[in-house]
Amino acid sequence: MHPVRGLEDTQLVVEYAMGRFTPCWPYTVEWEEEAMVPTVRARWEAGQVEVEERFFCPDRSRPRLLRLLRLVNRGKVISLNLRTGLGEQEIRAEFRLGSGEERWLAIEYTLTGEPPEATCRWTLPQTPEEEAVNYWRRIHHLRTTVPLLDELFTFACWQLPATIDVSGRMDASIWQYNLEWVRDHCMNVFGLLAAGHHEVARNVLEHSVRDLVQEDGAPYDSSRPRPPELVELDQNGVLLSALHAYVCWTGDWEFVRRWWHKLVAVAEYPFQFRAERAFLLHNAREYWERMPLHGVEDGFELAYQVWMAVGWEAAARLAERLQDGRRASRWGNAAVRIRRALLAHPRYRLVEDGRFIKRRCLSGEVQWELFPQDHPAIPPGVPLRLEERHWLNPDASCVLPIVLGLVEAHSPLAQATLQAVEELWNQRWTDGGYGRYHVSSEPDSPGPWPLASLLITRAYARARDAERVWRVLRWLQSLPQARSGAWFEFYGPRPIPPCPQVGILLWNWSELLQLLVRDLAGVWAEEESLSFSPWLPKGVEALTLECLWRGKRRMLQVRQEEGIAEPVVQTDIGPLPFEHGRARLPEAVTMAEVVLPCFMERSQAGSMP
Template sequence: MEMEEHVHQDDPKVGPEDVITNPPGTSYFFVGNGHILGAVQICTTNALTPIGLLLMSPDRFGQKRQALSMDPQNGLRSTQVEVIIEPYRFQPDPKDVECRWDRLDGVPAAKVIWSSSTFTLHEIFYCPDRTTARLIRRLHFTSLCDEDQSLQIETGLLQTSLAETVLLPARRTVDLYLAYDLIQEQEPPTVQLTVVDGAPVEPAAAAFWASLTTACFESTTLDHLMQTAGLCLQNVISNKGVVDASIWQYNLEWVRDHSMMVLGLLMSGNYALARILLARLLTDFVSEDGDTVDSGRRRSHQDIELDQNGLLLMVVRAYVDFTGDLDLAREFWDKIEKTADFPLQRVFQHKESGLLHNQREFWERHKAFGIREGMELAYQLYVAMGLTDAADLARRLEKHKQGEKWLAESQRIKHSMLNDANYRLIAHGHLIKRRQMNGEVQSEIQPHPSVTLSAGMPLADAPPHFLNPDSSIALPIAWEFIDPKGELARNSLFQTERLWNQRWSIGGYGRYHVSSEIDSPGPWPFASLFIARAYFEQGQDDKVWRVLNWLNTLTGAVSGSWFEFYGPRPWCPPCPQVGITPWTWAEILLFCVHHLLGIRPEENQVRIRPRLLSNTERMTADLTLQGCRIQLRVQRVSADAPPSCQVDGEAVPYQVDQGVLVTLKNYSFRAIEIHQ
């Protein structure tokens, strides 16, 4: 890797304040339909425009300052609505603005509420259809006085102003509809703002949202996480399957991040978009040699992210299991085969152990940062899991020779990873991140003298700079690659507790030991969810709740716009501004559907293995698997009552730790009720 990749040029000190992504008290409500993407900016301090509207093409990446509605001098000021009732001018008070997600005739809508002494204004942002690049802003005024009022409403877009006068009758309501249309026939794209008579939601749009997976946990925290993650993930991905790995931050794509987004789409029930994104990954992000793209680039053998191959294979099988669409595997079999075979090349195989090696680690530190040639835990984990899934697909397609080879290689890697006397990725009874080629644990890193790091970055401080612990050691537990209730898992999660509140006090886990951080110290939401998923499978619900409750306290939680990490970042540039990372939404959906609801589809059937989190009494879900609609209800019973399960009203054998197998083939509907 070239060090230039780590140098970014977006300087938040240049331009209007609205170009800054993450000042305190700022949330973004992402509203989109695959053809247009809007972000309703809510800032409850005076740092930014209190209610601003960013408008973007979902097919094009850019910094926040490059949004089509961002004025180079005035930022988003012109997009805010102000109301004149002569002789007074009213605008939102940042401290009094309310905001939340709502539904409007079946489609999600961002609702922002502010008031004056004589009226209340509900600003409602939504996309009325799934086919046009149009976003609607409905201004719903409610009179608070006994006299008619003449309202002059002012807003705009860049240097264009819009003024409209409406009559608000005493104690009545009135609506004004603003339409923002993305015009892409010209370069660069532009947005046109007009007043329209109305903007009813099209039935197809409401039907789309009704078709997605729904779940109710009867917990304010869990319900908010599931709902916001589900709708945000749908809204930010273009209809062509294009999405930034961290909005406004990287302007790049990764097989790893995007594979996780496919998993999130599967968990949310949007199988059509999951297929589009997955097909794009297999077509454009896997080379003819089988290596995968990260940061929009191909890499040398020394710097390739080998876990991406395994994760992509896992996601292909997950797609087939959720949808029953084996044709996708058949259509892309050539790329699947190359993806599976690529990590098995001799150049990656450690001679003594057979484990995979190179000089780049899971979080993308490399030789210049002190990463030595060696074996990374996450690479073994995902390649082993992915090869098992590829072998299963090969069996279904009657490609038995390939399947047998991949299954044998998967088992070999797993055995060496956990059992090799000299090279296993275990030390002192717990999982470790990395071993060197001679079998020694790489416990520290030291950057090359040629690497320039900004003063204050932890890796720029005096050594030691520790590699362990790393949040990635929770992944074998979360995926049940090892027994999550076993001693190895317990010891490993005990190590991850050192990542909580390292050089901060706001809660959350760092992605790895802060002393080796090449960026700012601070907690990472999706890394914290790695650990929460592992703790759930281990049964430590108090630790799970700690992460979930922490997520809901963070800046952006009200809208679901969690930043990649939380903490000060004074080094912009060379560091990028912090963006919103869709991987977090995928992790939340995975936690809710795969872990809590226990939805584990297989060929022609589904294993349902739910577990109620402590302090919850019931949960319900409605989803479609392989064309069969599933209604699930899980109810807690008294401690002395035996667990039980009914499928379509008939009792079936059931054990809490095993779940229940439900046939899907030849069924259009199944109702499952579980008492535990």
């Protein structure tokens, strides 16, 4: 992309006797959902010439993009001059186009050289190669009776892997950061697994373990190491949990054995942050990356405890499988102790007034407010600079214990927490969406975040609250990027120019994929079985998921039926029980159907795995 002209040089210019034409309204740009590989199609008119452009990657082994051009002359014979380019490079084509004639052309964009440079050239029209077609057939496919859900799955499934290099590297937010986070990478691994991109997930995990974790287990964020007081302590738990999820989906235990020495360091590193008073981790950085200059005190962050509870449990399971009994016991005990402390410690639990809170100080007092420093890193015009009081609660990360299953979604604790985060909806805007935390403590631009909104939506899905799930999905559909399915990090005016909002956050796609596959279809891999715990929110009559587990394709279907009192599970090896809100499918199953009672009660729905 040109630093000044952006993508302007790549637009197609059509010239002939009637004039000079470039794409202008009215035009349509859309995903071609029936294409053999992910394809974007644009249609526009150049006077009497109809123009159709299709963009797709024709293979899986080379960095190239194909742009097919279809031109149809609806008038008299004309002499056409086509022009486009890439940066300083320009390519042209001249030819006659008869009345009613259709002409196909193609442009190939490639990366060549070291360092790689983008070039373009005319080439022959072609179809995707068999390798690419087979790949996109093999990954997961979701179909429901609601087109919006199908579109959201397809958009996320197609775009997330396209942002990741073959080495596993990725920019956390396209055109915004040019930086990497272990957290973002591993959160995207969950989405890749939900979509069936298992090889890509492996590449991301290997890059994260090899390149973004130091030998002592300290993780990188923003592509750099941090001093202990500013380390993002959830990252170790996220990495361990993502790795466990990967081996559950794929059975690739060799990967774990290969990197076991590094994974041991990842699991051991957080122990140094334990407080003497309680088995909880503390430092002076919070989940959304505010730090002492913003007013964050040394203390206990809910998100860090939750992710390490999940991560240590995952590490214990990995160690047990590798017959490392000593570490399995140590990490398993740590998972139990930190979970117990965050829920029930008499002084330091991260619960107050019957709901989850974001943070406690080392004294045991709740940190309700931020008292920021007069620091140049806090720009003028943001709430953290302008307002008198800066509240820490509510915070979207407070729903993590619900999403990750540490508490029952229908419990009074979870319900009170969900009620509290409702304050984040439409805080100082009217178009919908949740902010990531109370807007008064925002050191950046106030506005709704799709990521925070999807995180809260997943908690509502666990609680089977269809109304609020649909509210967020309709809000996403209303945003300017809805047709592409590629959302910005946040929406709203930016008080710190010259920084317009251009960042497309990858993590949004991962949360969407997890919402649709893990929370609605209710499908997630375990070590010995495939867990199947579907929920059809009001308006969804049926759902089908084709997924890849342990190298075999599975066809999983869900529908509702009147006249039955309990869910019924039928498979190609016979009926299976539906117990504790789920069916567990053994490897022998390749086809399964769950029939749910209409208006299934919450007690029958169970808790999500």
